Amino acid sequence: MRTSSWSSSFSAPSIPTTASSSTSSSSLSNSSSSSSSSNSSLSIQNLDLRGYWVANKGNNNLEILEIFEKQDGIMVARKVTGDSQHVPAGEISFEVNLRQGGVGKIQIAEKGFQNPEWAPGHISSFSDHDHFVFEWSNVRRNFTRIKMEPVPPSQYIFDGDAITYKPRPR
Numbered sequence: 446m447r448t449s450s451w452s453s454s455f456s457a458p459s460i461p462t463t464a465s466s467s468t469s470s471s472s473l474s475n476s477s478s479s480s481s482s483s484n485s486s487l488s489i490q491n492l493d494l495r496g497y498w499v500a501n502k503g504n505n506n507l508e509i510l511e512i513f514e515k516q517d518g519i520m521v522a523r524k525v526t527g528d529s530q531h532v533p534a535g536e537i538s539f540e541v542n543l544r545q546g547g548v549g550k551i552q553i554a555e556k557g558f559q560n561p562e563w564a565p566g567h568i569s570s571f572s573d574h575d576h577f578v579f580e581w582s583n584v585r586r587n588f589t590r591i592k593m594e595p596v597p598p599s600q601y602i603f604d605g606d607a608i609t610y611k612p613r614p615r
Contacts, residue, residue: 489547493574494520498588510538510588518544530556539579541568551581 494512502508509525519542527534531554541549547568554561566581575590 487571487573489568489571490518490543492543492568492571492577494541494543494577497525497591497593498522499591500586500588502586508538508586509591509593515540518542531558532561533558536561539566539581541566541579549579551579553581 495514496512498510498512500508500510507526510522511525512520512522515521519540521540522538524532524534524536524538527536532538532552536558537552539549539551541547549566549568550563551566552561553564564581566579569578569580569585571577577588579586579588
């Protein structure tokens, strides 16, 4: 597998670093509906993305990621459920640097996880600490935070086409 170390050679997309009331996909937005929230602005630098996230990839295909902080401001998304055709579970999906405005990279591969490589990507918008959009090439993926307990890799079964959860015997 070809790997690439984190590089700051990606330039940050042209997005503001603090939230505004705009809902444009090219700007960050704070559309929280909480009436009790203070007037503090939400910025990409103070997002806490650690935890589990889900995105709909179409055709009833959900992608679940666990995001953790690799180092100050650099967040890493590891696939919990994988794409059996391209990047499988357990592999890194993307990395973003919140200190550089959400700029990052995504791992892409040919079928069978052949010729993996990194492509530039970025967080293009967020509405609160529970929703964000990651973009690369011409692809936009909307992520929503979910609550779930960590699942050890020994609890997954690979059946050739998909990875499924195997419940523990009680």
